[in-house]
Amino acid sequence: MQNRQITIAELPTDALTQAHFSLLETDMPVAGDGQVLLRVILMSIDAANRSWMKGATYRAAVQAGDAMPTYAICEVVDSNSPEFEAGDIVAAEATWSEYVTADARKVEKLPKVETLSHLMSVYGIAGKTAYHGLLSVGNPVAGETVLVSAAAGSVGGYVGQIAKALGCRVVGIAGGPEKCKWVEDALGFDACIDYREAGLSKKLAAACPNGVDVYFDNVGGKILESSLNFMNEKGRVVCCGAVSQYDTEAPAGPRNLPGIIVVKRLKMEGFIVMDFAHDDAKCIRAMQHWVATGQIKVTEDIVDGLENAPQALIGLLAGENKGKRMVRVAADPS
Amino acid sequence: MQNRQITIAELPTDALTQAHFSLLETDMPVAGDGQVLLRVILMSIDAANRSWMKGATYRAAVQAGDAMPTYAICEVVDSNSPEFEAGDIVAAEATWSEYVTADARKVEKLPKVETLSHLMSVYGIAGKTAYHGLLSVGNPVAGETVLVSAAAGSVGGYVGQIAKALGCRVVGIAGGPEKCKWVEDALGFDACIDYREAGLSKKLAAACPNGVDVYFDNVGGKILESSLNFMNEKGRVVCCGAVSQYDTEAPAGPRNLPGIIVVKRLKMEGFIVMDFAHDDAKCIRAMQHWVATGQIKVTEDIVDGLENAPQALIGLLAGENKGKRMVRVAADPS
Known part of the structure; x- marks a missing residue:
């Protein structure tokens, strides 16, 4: 079984284009000690992705050859941690990939909700x-x-x-x-x-x-x-x-x-x-x-398919999205 | 008896020069109802003087023909207000002048201190x-x-x-x-x-x-x-x-x-x-x-003579002062 991921082919010096990305087939990652294997369901597409390519911000700079980092909602497929089991829905720092591994202590369990995308938009x-x-x-x-x-x-x-x-x-x-x-x-x-x-x-x-x-x-x-x-x-x-x-x-x-x-x-x-984060529950x-009162409408802009992530980001920077843009890599678990 | 004042001959569009000012002899002003006649002793020279010439700020813009406004320490010479009498030392919004009139309710009585300039520098x-x-x-x-x-x-x-x-x-x-x-x-x-x-x-x-x-x-x-x-x-x-x-x-x-x-x-x-201002007493x-402990040294940079006010401001904008710059128009009252 193969994994797919999108890496930075070359760092942009001006406007971002498709040529700055590569779609790679790689081996399936394997969860190490204290790790979980995650199937990526939804990836958050943010202007911050572009700023990470400009140098160190509140996180280390993204370099050529790296898979693009992303906040993602994922399903646990395999777990080497007592905290998680297969089928758990979690939030994680992932990459633009179908599957990733992550340290269990950096992964956050999410509540089971009807529509996972809401955990990235209105409640995310x-x-x-x-x-x-x-x-x-x-x-x-x-x-x-x-x-x-x-x-x-x-x-x-x-x-x-x-x-x-x-x-x-x-x-x-x-x-x-x-x-x-x-x-x-x-x-x-x-x-x-x-x-x-x-x-x-x-x-x-x-x-x-x-x-x-x-x-x-x-x-x-x-x-x-x-x-x-x-x-x-x-x-x-x-x-x-x-x-x-x-x-x-x-x-x-x-x-x-x-x-x-x-x-x-x-x-x-x-x-x-x-x-x-200490005030998230109140939020x-x-x-x-x-x-519930109808004063807030949930606005989402979901692009289908891992391979469309670069264009989703390029389009976001050009201002084409309406509402929270994300890329769906896999369907919500039934 | 004549008064002297410095007016704006022309508003600057770039760097300020002496040519933007005129020294005029005018009639002595006379205090109206509720006003005081003030002898200007010390004028505060501030970068803000220059910004007032650029347009409205927290005060109305200064126009060509106006005497330059200034925060000043003054002695009351004549008073049409029960609140003040000749000899009082006050702070007032004045102009670059030897004598000005002011509404008594806009004038603030100052404590009698040994060195008036301290009320413009360290305690001003x-x-x-x-x-x-x-x-x-x-x-x-x-x-x-x-x-x-x-x-x-x-x-x-x-x-x-x-x-x-x-x-x-x-x-x-x-x-x-x-x-x-x-x-x-x-x-x-x-x-x-x-x-x-x-x-x-x-x-x-x-x-x-x-x-x-x-x-x-x-x-x-x-x-x-x-x-x-x-x-x-x-x-x-x-x-x-x-x-x-x-x-x-x-x-x-x-x-x-x-x-x-x-x-x-x-x-x-x-x-x-x-x-x-509500916290000035604490300050x-x-x-x-x-x-008193010697942790603060009083720094003042006093230029003598009303006629030197334009150069004092031009020099301040060029960064030539060390400490609080002011212009002495008259000696402290003995």
Whole structure:
């Protein structure tokens, strides 16, 4: 029995393409002492995959020849650990592969749920990132205006829906008229601005008549720069990512910073979802409540087939996904 | 009796020069109802003067034809308010003038002290800015490393001395070998780096072997960009000013932001000293304690004569001052 995996053929220096990846057939891995053998079911596709190819971040840099790392939902196939048995559903740091081995103590058992993908979207990394970043860093209050970039993306859609549930005015920024319409109609944002059209500043002024109290930044670059100009005094900028800056070797800084931070007494703060793991139970309870009331719609964008993972990431960086993008490598166990 | 004042002849579009100012002889102002007539003794010279010429900040923009606004220490000469009498020493929003009038309710009575300039340096806007920004925004703890730019400037020198008193490793950044030596020898910083020399990053690495926990930024631009690279996880960037960005129409943003804010979970926060006025009494008590123990040296840079105010500001923007710069318009009352 063979395994398949996708490795980095060559590290990109500019925009990522299919040529940077190789699909390999390899021997089936075998679980060593204290390890489990995992069948990969769903892989999370994130802009962070691209940033790992740029150098060390909160994890070691990915190198040419490596299989692409990924957060994955998997089924235990074989276990050399008393903690796990075949059939268990787990979350693990895997790679873009059909099968991987992992140290049992780094693997987390997941609850049995009807739809595994929900553990990656609304109750998974996307929903948790939105919840913890918005509430712990942004701290919005009913009546405030919350602006979210990449509003149709995996995290942005939940940020806006949570902010609406809290009683905020919510304005999104997304790419293209179709996505903007979806953000307004399907996700219930008060407005969504198409950054690909001219006149971003005029549109921000019109959509945010009372200014912006919380800006949840997924993109960095020019959109960050423009958004800073509309922040109210004591506004909070939640720094979640800089997707506009990952796929280039010529990043651009916001030219109005730090002068505007001083004048407006702004706070900009970065966070990583894992830092808030101690509050995950509270997060899941709140998200379940809002899903039950219909205030949060579960948005997922699932691409089928391991071999389509490179294109799924390239497309994500180009902003083609609506909702949490993942790749399905195998069907949910019945 | 005539008054003299300095007005803006023309707003600068790039570097400030003497040609942007005019020295005028005007009639003596007369205090109206509820007003006081003030003799200006000391004027605070701040990089903020330059930023006010760029547009609205936390105050209305300064326009061509206006007398330059300034925070000043003054003596009451005539009063139409029951709150003040001739001879009172007050702080006021004045202009670059020998005499000004002011609404009595906007004027603050100052304590009688031996040396009025101390109310502008260590116990005034410079010391208070250093104290509130470092403690309330930066929140350093003994054993952490605090990096300060414009370390020989009015605020930076106090920031470093307070951080030393708290038990931190303190590294300054200043322009030129003479100022750096003064920061190390006179102010007791552990190290001071000359940003005008090549190799800023290498020098930061050498001076901050344990990374930087708090960066007190007075300058913005390239120094901010380089400093961000040395921040530790959960580091705090205190945004106090962006002097490198005021005197130019081509500001530069830190290109590594916001990616690095996310990866390192940094917090960048701006503040204005007036926001912390409720804590000024605590600040003054602490500064008096550290002055008494010798842990804080009072640093002042006093330029004599109203007519020298433009050059005092131009020189400040070029980084020529050591300690709090002010202009003496009249002698302290005996």
